[in-house]
Amino acid sequence: MSDIRRKLVVGNWKMHGTHATNEALLEGLKSAGPLPCEAAVCAPFPYLAQAAERLARSAIAWGAQDCSVHEQGAYTGEVSVAMLADFGCRYVIVGHSERRALHAESDQLVADKAQAALARGVTPIVCVGETLAQRDAGETEDVVKRQLSAVIHTLAHCVGEMVVAYEPVWAIGTGRTASPEQAQAVHALLRAQLAAATPRAAQMKLLYGGSVKPDNAATLFAQVDIDGGLIGGASLKAADFIAICRAASTR
Template sequence: MKPNLVIGNWKMNGDQQTNEVLLRNVLASQTNEGHLEVAICPPFPYLASVAAHLQDTNVVLGAQNLSPATHGAFTGEVSASMLRDIGCRYVLVGHSERRALFGETNEVVAQKFAAAIEQGLIPVLCVGETLDERRAGITNSVVTTQMTAVIKHAGIEKLTRGVIAYEPVWAIGTGETASPEQAQAVHQHIRGVIGSFNKQAAIDLQILYGGSVKADNAKALFSQPDIDGGLIGGASLDAASFIAICNAARINPRGTA
C-alpha cells in the first residue's frame, strides 16, 4: 500500500521571506517515521527557490497547474516537461478554482492529466461538487463524470498512475468541511468506480480529501478507511497547522490509529 500523502497548496500566496520561514519550520518537523509523503505546491515564481530549500529533504515539490501543450507560442503557460525539469514530482490538475474561475472543462483537465503522465509527473486530479449539486443529490454523478473524462481521454491505466483529490467545492476556503462520514462516502464511491475497472488499482490508488482541512479535524478525516491524506489550502500557509495535519496523516495510514 502506498503511503499517505499530504500536499500543501499555497495558491497565490507568499513571498521569498515568508516562504523561507514557513519552509524552515515545516522541514524541521519532518521525520522518516510513519507512512507519509509530504509535497509543497508553491506559486510558479517560487518553484526554483522552494526546490532549493527542499533539496536533500524528504519533502517533495509540486506545481499548481500546467499546460496541456508541450511547447510553443503559449504566452504565460508552463509545460509538464518544464515542471519536471525544475524538479516537480506532483502537479495539480483541475482544481475547482481552475474550473470555476478560468473555465477549464473536463476535457481540458483530461488533456492536462495526460500531459503530466507523459512527462513522468504525478497528476493530482481534483474532483468535487458544488453546493447546489450536493443539494440535488448528484455528488456521485458529478465526480464520476469528472473521472470518466480522464478515463476516456487517457485510459484507466493512466488514471490510476495519478492521485485523486476529492474537494467539495462548497467546503473550499469557506470554513465548512464535509463530515468524516460525508467525505468517506464519496471516497468510497471513487474507489468503487476505479474498482469496476481494476480492483487492485482501486486498492492502491491514493485518494486525498481537500476542503478546509484543519489541525482539529484532520485526524477524524484521515481515520476514514478510504481517505489517504489531504490536499491542504489555507492551513498549509501556517507552519503549526500544516505540521499538525501531517502528523495526523502520519499516524493514521488509511484508517488505522
C-alpha cells in the same frame, strides 16, 4: 488492501507567498524532522526554484498548481510539464475547482492535463468535487463520476498512476467541512469507479480537500478510503501543516 497505502498530505499555497515568507515556511517545514506520511507542497510558478532548492535534501516533495497541455510553443503565459519536470516537480494539481470555475476548464481539458503530466513522469493530483447547489440537488455522485470518467477514459491503462483529490467546492476556504461520513461516502464511490478501470485502485491515493485543519484531520484521515489531504489555508502555516501531517499515519 487499504493497509498498503501510505498517507499523503499536499499543501496548495494557491496565490500566496513572497520570497521571505516562503523562506520561513519552508525552513519551518524542514525543521519538523521525520513525518509519518508522505508530504509535498505545491507552490506558485515563480517560487518553484525556491521550493526545489530549500526542499532538495528533505523528505518533502514539491509540485505545481497547474500545467499546460502543450509541450512548447507560442502559448504566452503557459507553463509546460517539461518545465515543471526541469524543476524536479513530483506533483502537479489539475482540475482544481478554482481552475474549473474561474478559468472555465472542462472535464476533458483536465483529463488532457493529467495525461500531459504522466507523459513527463509528473504525478497529477486530479481534483473532483461538487458545488453546494449540486449537493443540495442530490447531484454529488453524478458530478464527481462525470469528472472522473473523463480522466479515466483519457488515461486508459495509466489511470492507476494518478492521485485523486475530492474537494467539495462548498467546503473550500469557507470553514465548512464535509463530515467524515460524507467525505468517506464520496471517496468510496470514487474508489469503486476506479476499481472498474484499473486493478491498481486499491493502491491509489484518494485525498480529501476542503478546510482540513489540525483539529479535524485525524478524524477525516481515519476513514477507510481517505488517504490524506489536499490542504489550502492551513498549508501556509508550518505548525498547522506539520500538525496535519502528524495526524496522518499508515493504517
